[in-house]
Amino acid sequence: MLKYILKRILMVIPVLLGVTIIIFFITRVLASDPAPVVLGEHATAEAMAAWRADYGLDDPIWMQYVNFLVSAIQGDLGTSYYTHTPVASELAARFPATAELALCAIIVASICGIALGVLAAVKKNKLADNASMVLALIGVSMPVFWSGILLILLFSATLHILPSSGRVTPLLQPTGGTGFFIFDTIAKGDFEALGDVLVHLVLPTVTLSLYSMAIITRMTRSSMLETLNADYIRTARAKGLAKRSVNVKHALRNAMLPVSTVIGLQLGSLLGGALLTETVFAWPGIGKFAVDCVLKSDFPVVQGVVLLVAVIFVFMNLLVDIIYAWLDPRIKYGAKEEG
Known part of the structure; x- marks a missing residue:
């Protein structure tokens, strides 16, 4: 059993590596330039060039991928173009x-x-x-x-x-806690909010x-x-x-x-x-x-x-x-x- 589990864990590595390669090249190579979309159609060429440099989009594609992979292994999935907050934080929320x-x-x-x-x-x-x-x-x-x-x-x-x-009526939304509203409302004893969450x-x-x-x-x-x-x-x-x-x-x-x-x-x-x-x-x-x-x-x-x-x-x-x-x-x- 242990040998099988270790073998399966090792098999996970090439699968996830393949996923990173596919999604990276789809978004960076096949997709259109995000600079005009993010900055707007009236942005100047200088502003778009500076924006690309800030996010490393003017580096060679292989270097961009290596930077992305190294950062992902460390738990850093990058920063959102719009909210300027870490992607990991956005996903965790x-x-x-x-x-x-x-x-x-x-x-x-x-x-x-x-x-x-x-x-x-x-x-x-x-x-x-x-x-x-x-x-x-x-x-x-x-x-x-x-x-x-x-x-x-x-x-x-x-x-x-x-x-x-x-998910819930705004006035009844629980604050803090785990983000699991059912658990949070039960923990706080707020059964009115619990009923609203369930509905x-x-x-x-x-x-x-x-x-x-x-x-x-x-x-x-x-x-x-x-x-x-x-x-x-x-x-x-x-x-x-x-x-x-x-x-x-x-x-x-x-x-x-x-x-x-x-x-x-x-x-x-x-x-x-x-x-x-x-x-x-x-x-x-x-x-x-x-x-x-x-x-x-x-x-x-x-x-x-x-x-x-x-x-x-x-x-x-x-x-x-x-x-x-x-x-x-x-x-x-x-x-x-x-x-």
């Missing part, structure tokens, strides 16, 4: 919003997806199975921005029961969880069907065990291995920032921040966001593999054992 939304979405997706998948497997080829698969098909097929707009039209514009944007979370959480819920439902159903046909399940039934006990204690426990992998990977992608969901609901996370910075040609921020997403996704992949091996000791990694 917005990541709690993305993480809070992602965690809520994966919890909803996991609970609903596993429940629907088990129901579909137990009631194979019946109404419950067909209904669950239709819901999963809708979740996979419907674009996130479209489902988000539909939910806003229904619950905000028509029924007026849920807010359409933001603002409903629509973006449901929207973001639909796709993941559909994937988890399909995987749970497939894994449960395979497990229910296993010999030990037939033995348990022959011994007279209750149907619920067989389905939950025996079948579901063993069917959760591939499902846990899917949940981990889905969480990794959600933590990377839900660009469309955050944009539709004006959610102040790193996804919406990345979109705004792309439109403004704030390339240091774009590079920082992509690198952060890559680190999160690679780490989640590694964590899922380790958990998978821990849950199932039969899994062997590396060279095959002789004999």
Whole structure:
């Protein structure tokens, strides 16, 4: 196990190095000159030349990349062209919003997806199975921005029961703390603000969880069907065990291995920032921040966001593999054992 973990950690290095090369050359070589965008169309040539010199954009491209890589290894992702603050600080201020939304979405997706998948497997080829698969098909097929707009039209514009944007009402926003509003409001005992935070979370959480819920439902159903046909399940039934006990204690426990992998990977992608969901609901996370910075040609921020997403996704992949091996000791990694 230790040898496998060390091997996977070493494999992370070339992956992240490749990500830095791709995103750097896309933003510095293929993209247009950011100076006119940042300074405005009326800026003089001398002002733009001085601005490029300040940010090192007039250095050879290979030197720019080396400087970027060395600084990134030290935790310095550069400075925003607009706010003139470190990119790491900008991301740290917005990541709690993305993480809070992602965690809520994966919890909803996991609970609903596993429940629907088990129901579909137990009631194979019946109404419950067909209904669950239709819901999963809708979740996979419907674009996130479209489902988000539909939910806003229904619950905000028509029924007026849920807010359409933001994390919290400005007057109730908690100050200081961790940036995770649910935790901060509970820690301070401000339950009015907690209720407001939860209400603002409903629509973006449901929207973001639909796709993941559909994937988890399909995987749970497939894994449960395979497990229910296993010999030990037939033995348990022959011994007279209750149907619920067989389905939950025996079948579901063993069917959760591939499902846990899917949940981990889905969480990794959600933590990377839900660009469309955050944009539709004006959610102040790193996804919406990345979109705004792309439109403004704030390339240091774009590079920082992509690198952060890559680190999160690679780490989640590694964590899922380790958990998978821990849950199932039969899994062997590396060279095959002789004999």
